Structure formats: C-alpha cells, structure tokens
Amino acid sequence: MDNTNTQAFQIEKLVTSFNCILRIIKETESIQKTAQVKLNRLKTAYMDLIKDNRKKVFLFCLDSFYFQYKSFQLEYDNLEKGLKFINNRMYCDYYKLFMIIMDSAKNKTIEIDSFEHREYTPYKDLEPFLEYQINDIKDIHNDILNVIRILFQQFSNRHNSIENYNHEHNIGFSISNFINTLNYENRILNEQISLYMNYIAFFHISQRRHLKRMYMKFKSFYQEVDDNIRTNESFSIDDISVNQTINDDDDSIGNNSEILANTDWAVLSSGDHEHNNIPNSIGNIFDPLDDNVSVNSEQSLKTASVKSLDIVDIPIRSHSSPVAEKIDQFNKSAVVAPEPLIQDDTSNNNQF
Numbered sequence: 001m002d003n004t005n006t007q008a009f010q011i012e013k014l015v016t017s018f019n020c021i022l023r024i025i026k027e028t029e030s031i032q033k034t035a036q037v038k039l040n041r042l043k044t045a046y047m048d049l050i051k052d053n054r055k056k057v058f059l060f061c062l063d064s065f066y067f068q069y070k071s072f073q074l075e076y077d078n079l080e081k082g083l084k085f086i087n088n089r090m091y092c093d094y095y096k097l098f099m100i101i102m103d104s105a106k107n108k109t110i111e112i113d114s115f116e117h118r119e120y121t122p123y124k125d126l127e128p129f130l131e132y133q134i135n136d137i138k139d140i141h142n143d144i145l146n147v148i149r150i151l152f153q154q155f156s157n158r159h160n161s162i163e164n165y166n167h168e169h170n171i172g173f174s175i176s177n178f179i180n181t182l183n184y185e186n187r188i189l190n191e192q193i194s195l196y197m198n199y200i201a202f203f204h205i206s207q208r209r210h211l212k213r214m215y216m217k218f219k220s221f222y223q224e225v226d227d228n229i230r231t232n233e234s235f236s237i238d239d240i241s242v243n244q245t246i247n248d249d250d251d252s253i254g255n256n257s258e259i260l261a262n263t264d265w266a267v268l269s270s271g272d273h274e275h276n277n278i279p280n281s282i283g284n285i286f287d288p289l290d291d292n293v294s295v296n297s298e299q300s301l302k303t304a305s306v307k308s309l310d311i312v313d314i315p316i317r318s319h320s321s322p323v324a325e326k327i328d329q330f331n332k333s334a335v336v337a338p339e340p341l342i343q344d345d346t347s348n349n350n351q352f
Contacts, residue, residue, distance in 0.1 A: 007152050010197055010306045011145060017204045017309045018141055024211045025134065028083065028218055035222040038229065039076060042069045072225055079217055084131045086210050091132040093203045094140045095123040101147055101196065110192060112150050117143045144200065151193050158186045194306075201306040 046065050053062065098120070105112045120140055124130060162182050165175070 007155075007193065007197075011148060011152070013306060013309050014145060014197065014200055014204070017201075017208075021204060021207055021211065022134075022138070024208065024215060028211065028215045031215070031218045031222055032080065032083065035076060035218065035225060038222070038225050039069065039073055042072065042225075042229070068228065072221075072228075075221060079214070079221060081129060082217070083214055084129050086207070086214060087131050087134070087137075088128055089210075090203075090207055091137050091140070092123050092125075093207075094137060094144060095120060097196070097199055097203075098140050098144055101144065104192075110151060110189070111154065112147055115147060115150055117146075141200075144196070148193055148196055151189060151196075155186060155189050155193060158182065158189070162186065198305040201309055202304040205304045205308060 046062065046069055049062055049065065050059060053059070101110070101112075104110045105115075118139065120136060121132065162179060165179060165182075
C-alpha cells in the first residue's frame with residue numbers, strides 16, 4: 001500500500017474510532033438516565049412513607065431508608081461529576097490541538113487558506129468540570145480531520161509535481177538541489193500530517209479507556225440500586241452469622257459479578273423480577289478497546305499512534321423500551337415506573 005492509500009485509510013480509521021467513542025458515551029448516558037429514574041422513585045417512595053407515617057418511632061425506622069437513598073444519590077453525583085470531567089477533557093484535547101493547527105497556519109508553517117471553520121467556545125482551564133456540548137466536540141474533531149485532509153491533498157499534489165518536474169521542464173541534473181529541497185519540504189509536511197493523526201489516535205485510545213471504566217461504574221451502580229429495590233426481605237438477629245467474613249456476605253462482589261453480566265440495560269420490563277440478558281453490542285465496542293496498548297507493565301510504555309487503533313464495526317441497537325418497573329413500598333401497592341419520557345425530578349429536590 002503506497003503512502004497515498006495508507007494515509008487515506010488512516011484518516012477513515014480515525015473517523016470509525018471516534019464513532020465508537022460516541023457510541024460508548026451514548027450507552028453510558030442511557031444507563032445514567034435510567035439510574036436517575038430509579039433514584040427519583042426511591043425519593044418519591046420515601047416521601048410517601050413519611051407522609052402517611054408521622055409517628056416518631058416510624059420516622060426513626062424510616063431514617064435508614066433515607067440514608068439508603070442519600071448514599072445512592074451521593075454515589076450517583078460523584079459518577080456524574082466523573083463523566084463531566086471526561087467530557088471536559090475531551091473538549092480540551094481537541095480544542096487545544098485545533099488551536100495549535102490554526103497557529104501553525106497563521107505562522108505559515110502549514111497552508112490551509114481555503115479552510116473555513118466555525119468559532120468555538122474557548123476552553124477554560126480553571127473549570128475542569130464544565131460540561132461542553134457533545135456536538136461541539138464532534139464539530140471540532142471533524143474540523144481537525146478536514147484540515148488533515150487538506151494537508152494530505154497538498155502533500156499528494158506536491159509529490160506528483162516533483163515526480164513530473166524533470167519531464168515537464170527537461171532541464172536535467174542542474175535542478176537537482178531544487179528537487180531535493182522540494183522533497184525535503186514535502187517530507188516535513190508528511191511528518192506534520194502523521195504527527196497530527198498520532199495526536200488524535202492517542203486521544204482516542206485514552207478517552208475510550210476512561211469512558212469504558214465510567215460505563216462499567218454506572219452499570220455496577222445501577223445494578224446495586226436495582227438489587228436493593230428488588231429485595232423484599234425483613235432482617236432480624238437470626239440473619240447474623242457468628243463467623244461471618246467478607247466472603248460470606250451475600251452482597252459480595254463475586255456474587256454480583258454474575259448478575260452484572262446477565263443484565264439487559266436497554267430493556268427493563270415493568271413487572272418482571274427476572275433479570276434479562278445483556279446484548280453484546282456494547283461488548284463489541286469494548287473488546288478491542290485497549291487496542292495494542294496493553295496494561296502489561298512491559299507494554300504500557302508503548303507509544304500510541306494511529307496504527308494502534310483497530311477498526312470496529314459498530315452494531316446498531318435501538319433504545320426503545322424505557323424504565324418501567326415497580327418499587328415495592330412498605331405495606332403499600334407498587335409504584336409504577338415513569339412513562340418512556342424520562343423526566344427531571346426537579347420538583348422534589350428541595351424536600352431533603
């Protein structure tokens with residue numbers, strides 16, 4: 001494969017890789033919204049219980065329910081903050097690279113006079129949790145790739161001109177130094193293109209790792225909330241084991257890991273207490289996630305480049321069914337899940 005075809009392939013490779021990142025973000029946000037609905041229903045259930053049970057002893061007993069809700073809400077807030085932090089960093093990476101490219105154009109290091117682009121919101125280093133619009137991230141990423149395409153076209157045109165120069169002018173060896181200089185400048189342009197693509201490749205690999213970890217955290221969090229809601233047992237002193245260790249706990253990580261692997265995050269039935277099987281769509285994105293950059297200590301020092309990226313086929317999976325489950329209230333009828341539109345429960349925020 002010649003240099004022309006190689007670089008064209010690598011640009012498309014970056015496009016596909018970025019689409020995988022967008023898919024992971026979409027899957028993570030889907031679980032995030034579903035978990036928020038669960039928490040809103042817990043809060044509603046608690047408010048209904050204390051409204052109908054005003055005795056001091058009842059309120060004392062329901063304090064544990066309130067603590068459960070607040071602990072989940074605190075964990076959710078931290079996860080949400082972490083997702084915003086990654087979003088912020090993504091915009092930071094692409095915005096700063098884009099500005100470096102624009103500065104190079106102003107200094108005539110590269111020539112992109114024909115390139116038109118929109119103005120982007122300046123990145124604020126002192127606000128690491130400021131969330132930027134995903135469309136802005138997509139646009140600035142696309143603009144960077146468009147610049148690379150322009151530079152690549154320049155390289156290709158120069159290469160063809162150099163190849164045909166002697167034939168067109170028929171001057172001979174007297175322009176050898178001129179040809180050598182043209183080759184030198186074109187090689188510099190080619191290296192500049194490779195540098196920009198490798199910058200983006202590193203961003204992709206890093207972002208996919210962070211987003212994968214955030215996805216798994218939200219997934220585990222949702223399962224923990226769901227398991228607590230589904231538990232209808234009443235505990236007493238008889239449930240305490242004298243020789244209990246951490247491995248004897250029914251809530252141990254080992255027991256939950258199997259449940260996590262068999263949960264469908266896209267389809268949640270309203271009355272069914274059986275866990276569904278999770279499809280492999282998100283797994284297809286994560287399987288090649290680390291690409292050729294291994295977590296092995298010997299491989300961790302390997303330089304990430306566009307060659308480290310693997311092309312991933314992105315499966316299309318519809319997100320049709322919303323959360324529609326029941327929360328069992330204490331001695332009350334079940335609370336039915338909200339309708340498909342996930343609403344922001346801002347009206348109850350001031351009740352705690």
